[in-house]
Amino acid sequence: MAKQMVGQAKFQVPGGKATPAPPVGTSLGRYGINLGQFVSQFNERTRDLAGIPVPVVVTVYNDRSFEFVTKSPPAASLLKMAAGIARGSGVPHREKVGKVTAAQVEDICKQKMADLNSGSLGAARRMIEGTARSMGLDVVD
Numbered sequence: 001m002a003k004q005m006v007g008q009a010k011f012q013v014p015g016g017k018a019t020p021a022p023p024v025g026t027s028l029g030r031y032g033i034n035l036g037q038f039v040s041q042f043n044e045r046t047r048d049l050a051g052i053p054v055p056v057v058v059t060v061y062n063d064r065s066f067e068f069v070t071k072s073p074p075a076a077s078l079l080k081m082a083a084g085i086a087r088g089s090g091v092p093h094r095e096k097v098g099k100v101t102a103a104q105v106e107d108i109c110k111q112k113m114a115d116l117n118s119g120s121l122g123a124a125r126r127m128i129e130g131t132a133r134s135m136g137l138d139v140v141d
Contacts, residue, residue: 003061007031010057012074015049018042031060038066045070053077072112075131079108089136097136105129105139 009027018024020035028035038058046054055071076088083098109116109124118124129139 006060006062008059012053012055015046015052015054016043033064033066072115075128079132083137092136099138099140102141
């Protein structure tokens with residue numbers, strides 16, 4: 001008999017630092033899967049992204065098995081790391097909080113290209129630059 005999908009959960013967890021506490025426990029507890037097994041597999045797979053929020057999509061099957069897909073970190077988190085800031089601006093068009101270079105934007109585009117809905121690197125660059133502007137960051141050459 002083939003496995004049947006029971007449910008799917010989406011959430012973000014800091015890379016390499018997942019615990020059975022929320023948001024993992026609250027999202028996956030209702031499906032009855034082994035949380036310890038998920039946490040250990042997730043932490044192993046995301047060890048190199050320590051502390052960066054990593055979106056994950058977990059698919060749960062009727063025999064309580066699961067599989068999960070990790071996505072690339074959010075563009076805002078990558079931009080904050082590149083600019084060296086803790087948070088974006090509250091009023092981004094009046095108050096600028098930092099700068100990122102075109103090369104840093106290009107690196108972020110290449111890292112996120114698989115998860116973006118853009119057909120070209122130029123379109124991806126415009127998306128990331130728009131995110132930077134909405135955070136109060138200037139993109140310089």
